Amino acid sequence: xxxxxxxxxxxxxxxxxxxxxxxxxxxxxxxxxxxxxxxxxxxxxxxxxxxxxxxxxxxxxxxxxxxxxxxxxxxxxxxxxxxxxxxxxxxxxxxxxxxxxxxxxxxxxxxxxxxxxxxxxxxxxxxxxxxxxxxxxxxxxxxxxxxxxxxxxxxxxxxxxxxxxxxxxxxxxxxxxxxxxxxxxxxxxxxxxxxxxxxxxxxxxxxxxxxxxxxxxxxxxxxxxxxxxxxxxxxxxxxxxxxxxxxxxxxxxxxxxxxxxxxxxxxxxxxxxxxxxxxxxxxxxxxxxxxxxxxxxxxxxxxxxxxxxxxxxxxxxxxxxxxx
Numbered sequence: 001x002x003x004x005x006x007x008x009x010x011x012x013x014x015x016x017x018x019x020x021x022x023x024x025x026x027x028x029x030x031x032x033x034x035x036x037x038x039x040x041x042x043x044x045x046x047x048x049x050x051x052x053x054x055x056x057x058x059x060x061x062x063x064x065x066x067x068x069x070x071x072x073x074x075x076x077x078x079x080x081x082x083x084x085x086x087x088x089x090x091x092x093x094x095x096x097x098x099x100x101x102x103x104x105x106x107x108x109x110x111x112x113x114x115x116x117x118x119x120x121x122x123x124x125x126x127x128x129x130x131x132x133x134x135x136x137x138x139x140x141x142x143x144x145x146x147x148x149x150x151x152x153x154x155x156x157x158x159x160x161x162x163x164x165x166x167x168x169x170x171x172x173x174x175x176x177x178x179x180x181x182x183x184x185x186x187x188x189x190x191x192x193x194x195x196x197x198x199x200x201x202x203x204x205x206x207x208x209x210x211x212x213x214x215x216x217x218x219x220x221x222x223x224x225x226x227x228x229x230x231x232x233x234x235x236x237x238x239x240x241x242x243x244x245x246x247x248x249x250x251x252x253x254x255x256x257x258x259x260x261x262x263x264x265x266x267x268x269x270x271x272x273x274x275x276x277x278x279x280x281x282x283x284x285x286x287x288x289x290x291x292x293x294x295x296x297x298x299x300x301x302x303x304x305x306x307x308x309x310x311x312x313x314x315x316x317x318x319x320x321x322x323x324x
Contacts, residue, residue: 018179023190027209027216031175034214039144075263075306080120082299083313084128087285089252089292090322093231095201098319104128104161105315107136107237107256108298110172111153114305117312118153121299122160124314132196133161135186136256136296137170137210137237139177151180158184166194166205170237170257171213172302189235191218193225206250207235212257212275217241219248239281239295246289253293254317258282260297264309292324 019028104125111118140150150173158165167186169175178188187194189207196203204226208217217236226232226249234250238257245253260283261270273282280286286293299312 015176015179019175022178022182023175027190028175031209031214031216034216035144035174035176038213075304075308078307079114079301079305079312080116081311082120082124083311084124085313085315086318087294087315088318088320090320090324091231091251091292092321092323093229093251094319094321095198095203095231096321097199097201098203098231099321101132101198101203101319102130103233103254103317103319104130104133105136105254105294105296105317106133106157106299107296108138108170108259108300108302109135109153109157110141110300110302111139111157112149113141113300113302117300117305118156121314122157126160128316130162130316132163132205133165134205134233134235134254135165135167136235136254137168138172138256138298138300138302139170139181140172140174141302143172143213147174147177147180151177151184154181154186155184158186166207166235168207168235168237169210171210173210189222191216191221193222193232202230204230204232205235206232208241210237211241212238219244223248223250238275239277239293240275242277242281242288242291242293245293246291250291252317253291254296255293256296256298258295258297259302260295260310262297262301262307262310266309268309270310287324290324 109121139154140147165186167188182188190209193204193206196205206222206226208219208222211217232250233252233254234245236253236255239255242253258273258275261273264270270282281295283295283297296315297310297313299314301307
């Protein structure tokens, strides 16, 4: 008689079961365990550690200060005025079949933060033409708590995305969101790689789990099956693993997390990037050890729904064959 796998008895058991099948028991157990520990620290002041978006009174205090100096309404209006930024990547080994290949890059959407912002994203991407959509994390407003509103917003966004959509999770995202996101048509890259095919040729898309807070990224697992001569694109929520990624041999690194600072000084100088990175990696195009990187300031907002001197963006990357 063949032994059967145990049947999950409730929602939590079913979720753990699905995650274990999808990620493997170690990754699933690690991610869920760290999340539970992090949530307990938010509410246990004896073990509390600083993180701005986890301070209950922080959004109200920041809004009060911005209103006091007359910048709150302006900042909120700015957060809904998305730009479409066009960026080009020139790659010597790009297969000719991928000449002109266009990638729509969305990040830091925080879809349950502001309905007007989510609608602005949908309105902005609807008329665009692209070959692939990639999303680099932070779909939820909070770093803890329910995921239902974030999943509802992501479902609405998925209806507006044309074709395939590949994504990674960020530090705001619970791994509990993974089954729901995949059920609605997103393909999550959890330290994984997929080949992208066009006219019989391939490039390679890899993605890692969150490296900022959860530290569950695994570049080796994500990249070991990429041929040394293959053109590869890495998705990461944060730019903080830029050095590791460059030495792993990736050609392109797409990320977000920093929001470009979100609230910046005149001239776009960020007050903070919430990342252990050189400031030149905090926004836009950069290059390290031959690897081309792009840190998007993102389409959404965190903590407070305002942007100052830091416009939100969606990004269209175009691949061309040529010298870097």
